[in-house]
Amino acid sequence: MKFTSSFVFLLALLLSSHANVSAAVKRSHRSTTATAKASQPTSKNVTVAASTSAKMVFAHFMVGIVSSYQAGDWANDIALASASGIDGFALNIGADSYTETQLTLAYNAAASKSFKLFISFDMTSISDPNRISSILKQYSGQSAQFKVDGKPFVSTFVGYGVVDWNSIQASSGVSIYLVPNWQASQLQGNTQVSGGFSWIAWPNSNNQPIDANMTTDSDNAYTSALAGKAYMAPVSPWFFTHFGSDVSYSKNWLFLSDVLWYQRWEQILKLKPDFVEIITWNDFGESHYIGPLHPENPSVYAGPATDGAKSWVENMPHDGWRDISQAYITAYKNGASSPVVTKDEIVYYYRLMPKDTTCSSDSTGPPTGRDYVDDKVYAVTLLKSPGTLTVTSGGNPPVQFSAPSGVTIWSVPMGVGSQQFKLTRNGATVLSGTGSQQIKNSCTIYNFNAFVGTVV
Numbered sequence: 001m002k003f004t005s006s007f008v009f010l011l012a013l014l015l016s017s018h019a020n021v022s023a024a025v026k027r028s029h030r031s032t033t034a035t036a037k038a039s040q041p042t043s044k045n046v047t048v049a050a051s052t053s054a055k056m057v058f059a060h061f062m063v064g065i066v067s068s069y070q071a072g073d074w075a076n077d078i079a080l081a082s083a084s085g086i087d088g089f090a091l092n093i094g095a096d097s098y099t100e101t102q103l104t105l106a107y108n109a110a111a112s113k114s115f116k117l118f119i120s121f122d123m124t125s126i127s128d129p130n131r132i133s134s135i136l137k138q139y140s141g142q143s144a145q146f147k148v149d150g151k152p153f154v155s156t157f158v159g160y161g162v163v164d165w166n167s168i169q170a171s172s173g174v175s176i177y178l179v180p181n182w183q184a185s186q187l188q189g190n191t192q193v194s195g196g197f198s199w200i201a202w203p204n205s206n207n208q209p210i211d212a213n214m215t216t217d218s219d220n221a222y223t224s225a226l227a228g229k230a231y232m233a234p235v236s237p238w239f240f241t242h243f244g245s246d247v248s249y250s251k252n253w254l255f256l257s258d259v260l261w262y263q264r265w266e267q268i269l270k271l272k273p274d275f276v277e278i279i280t281w282n283d284f285g286e287s288h289y290i291g292p293l294h295p296e297n298p299s300v301y302a303g304p305a306t307d308g309a310k311s312w313v314e315n316m317p318h319d320g321w322r323d324i325s326q327a328y329i330t331a332y333k334n335g336a337s338s339p340v341v342t343k344d345e346i347v348y349y350y351r352l353m354p355k356d357t358t359c360s361s362d363s364t365g366p367p368t369g370r371d372y373v374d375d376k377v378y379a380v381t382l383l384k385s386p387g388t389l390t391v392t393s394g395g396n397p398p399v400q401f402s403a404p405s406g407v408t409i410w411s412v413p414m415g416v417g418s419q420q421f422k423l424t425r426n427g428a429t430v431l432s433g434t435g436s437q438q439i440k441n442s443c444t445i446y447n448f449n450a451f452v453g454t455v456v
Contacts, residue, residue, distance in 0.1 A: 059281035061089040065302045074109035084322040085329035088116035094125030110144035118146045123159025133172040151177040160186045188225035195230030202255035209369025233273035237261035240287040240448040244364030253368040262409040265328035285309040287449040312447040320347040320454040339407040346455040350377040359443040375414040392420040
């Protein structure tokens with residue numbers, strides 16, 4: 001089933017004790033005033049592992065939903081990711097029959113580029129050590145394979161104790177640099193691993209939505225447990241999923257993500273982890289994709305063949321989020337404390353309806369967690385020099401901000417209608433644009449995905 005990988009990793013997270021580590025603090029940006037810079041919580045006594053390679057940023061890529069991909073699709077995604085400063089894809093694979101076909105296309109497409117790949121075994125789907133060994137033997141020697149200390153980098157989604165990695169290395173003849181997504185306590189003192197990867201990318205308590213922002217508490221737990229081994233930190237822009245009882249993997253919730261993308265990258269610059277993994281490039285079912293939409297091939301939106309996530313993904317691009325991350329990726333790789341801005345830009349995002357709107361044709365009902373989100377429109381300014389940002393949301397009066405150089409996030413109360421954004425300097429308009437999607441106070445389905453746009 002093409003949706004298996006997307007479903008099972010949330011099911012496993014639900015059962016995991018990851019969430020026993022508090023991943024949030026009470027929000028500080030709930031002020032009803034128009035100006036709202038996101039809080040930037042930090043934690044003390046952070047231990048960061050000594051890096052064994054250059055700082056690298058990867059994006060989690062769901063191979064299980066791209067059975068229809070051709071060489072050109074992989075080439076396009078690689079080009080877009082590379083242009084955004086992303087160094088490679090973490091290829092999440094399960095036990096699908098087309099897994100090796102798509103892996104071959106991916107490695108071939110990346111071979112001629114300065115783009116790296118590594119395999120992330122979804123251990124809720126693929127657990128046969130013989131197949132894992134075979135895949136390692138087949139792809140570890142590929143020119144696009146990411147390696148550390150001469151060893152192919154390998155990761156997982158969960159899977160502690162599912163296979164014996166020492167035995168797999170012996171049978172495959174491949175010595176790996178293993179950085180699995182296990183719980184911090186499972187990584188502590190574990191001689192099989194070279195590092196660890198956390199999946200705690202959203203504020204939650206026992207995998208339930210909470211009214212709080214992300215902190216670095218979970219990062220600190222991982223770096224402490226790893227005791228100098230490599231740490232791969234997660235970054236994610238959003239989380240909303242809305243599958244109903246018509247499918248076996250019913251799930252209907254959102255984690256508070258209003259300022260998550262901006263806030264988490266600010267944390268990354270302070271944490272300085274060895275590696276960063278963006279969750280995700282293309283998991284449309286959970287709305288945390290930063291890759292392109294596929295109007296020509298909606299089958300990749302996953303889920304039931306009749307619809308799947310299409311109802312909350314179609315015409316909801318997230319490409320602008322890559323422009324924000326690019327400024328932070330450049331800084332992260334260079335050890336800088338502030339994002340690097342090369343051109344003036346406004347990246348804006350908003351939901352298409354107020355949170356208390358009643359939708360007319362949705363038997364699934366409103367998602368858990370909707371009470372915690374704010375009815376606001378967000379704008380992130382990326383400026384080479386200071387300017388004045390004006391945001392007009394629907395019928396609300398225009399709101400002006402004195403925006404400094406660098407990257408800053410702003411918000412205004414949500415107004416029904418068109419969303420307009422303008423940057424001026426010394427009275428002259430520098431940038432101006434209107435979102436192609438309007439906010440409405442009526443709906444057919446509860447869509448809490450974000451619409452993202454840019455003004456350049």
